[in-house]
Amino acid sequence: MIVLAGTIGAGKSSLAKALGEHLKTDVFYEAVDNNPVLDLYYQDPQKYAFLLQIYFLNKRFESIKMAYRQDNNVLDRSIFEDELFLTLNYKNGNVTKTELEIYQDLLANMLEELDGMPKKRPDLLVYIDVSFETMLSRIAQRGRSFEQIENQEGLKDYYAQVHNEYPDWYKNYDISPKLRIDGDSIDFVNNPEHLDEVLGQIDDELKKLDLL
Ligand SMILES: Nc1ncnc2c1ncn2[C@@H]1O[C@H](COP(=O)(O)OP(=O)(O)O)[C@@H](O)[C@H]1O
Numbered sequence: 001m002i003v004l005a006g007t008i009g010a011g012k013s014s015l016a017k018a019l020g021e022h023l024k025t026d027v028f029y030e031a032v033d034n035n036p037v038l039d040l041y042y043q044d045p046q047k048y049a050f051l052l053q054i055y056f057l058n059k060r061f062e063s064i065k066m067a068y069r070q071d072n073n074v075l076d077r078s079i080f081e082d083e084l085f086l087t088l089n090y091k092n093g094n095v096t097k098t099e100l101e102i103y104q105d106l107l108a109n110m111l112e113e114l115d116g117m118p119k120k121r122p123d124l125l126v127y128i129d130v131s132f133e134t135m136l137s138r139i140a141q142r143g144r145s146f147e148q149i150e151n152q153e154g155l156k157d158y159y160a161q162v163h164n165e166y167p168d169w170y171k172n173y174d175i176s177p178k179l180r181i182d183g184d185s186i187d188f189v190n191n192p193e194h195l196d197e198v199l200g201q202i203d204d205e206l207k208k209l210d211l212l
């Protein structure tokens with residue numbers, strides 16, 4: 001099981017799709033397209049931050065349960081990143097201390113459940129590292145209206161906060177082996193040679209782990 005990690009717009013879904021095709025495995029995507037809370041969150045983070053966290057946590061757990069039962073698959077964003085968003089929303093006053101504690105309890109409880117599953121943790125976490133400028137240009141390029149910085153005051157600052165949290169998050173991540181991909185200089189979306197290079201890096205890592 002491979003999980004993709006990285007800031008918003010880093011390229012997780014794109015690489016997850018390519019990896020799924022390359023390894024001929026299922027891909028479990030993040031619950032974005034039919035998410036009934038995501039656009040509401042961007043309109044009013046204070047009102048919807050907690051509900052959005054619960055929504056994502058529930059959906060991610062659903063995917064993980066299916067994914068952990070199979071031998072091979074790719075997951076678009078790890079459950080281990082959820083707390084990054086939660087604590088940021090707490091710092092920004094969008095989540096109360098009580099909500100933070102209830103969520104952390106629930107998350108710990110859910111993570112404990114994973115310990116009882118055939119596969120307890122990912123085999124490899126692939127972190128796509130991008131600069132803040134790249135993050136902004138990819139969000140703009142993808143074009144989801146509620147994510148556009150022109151549409152909402154303060155959104156660029158929030159993106160900067162999310163972006164700033166990632167280096168330490170990745171440094172401290174120790175649940176599974178991990179691999180960093182340079183998402184700035186490698187265009188695995190439009191350049192087939194770059195895609196081969198990234199897939200080669202991941203294959204090499206899987207071979208080192210005796211998984212390929
Ligand atoms: N390495 C890359 N080079 C060029 N464009 C990319 C790259 N990664 C992603 N993109 C583009 O950036 C946008 C966001 O990518 P996406 O895969 O949705 O990111 P994420 O799932 O991390 O939010 C999409 O329009 C995608 O085509």
Ligand SMILES: Nc1nc2c(ncn2[C@H]2C[C@H](O)[C@@H](COP(=O)(O)O)O2)c(=O)[nH]1
Pocket residue numbers: 006007008009010012013030032038041049052053056077081082085086089147
């Ligand atoms: N507040 C939170 N927002 C989240 C969380 N997980 C994802 N998201 C948002 C960020 C993007 O707008 C969108 C999809 O994420 P991508 O990184 O795939 O673009 O959902 C979360 O836990 N909290």
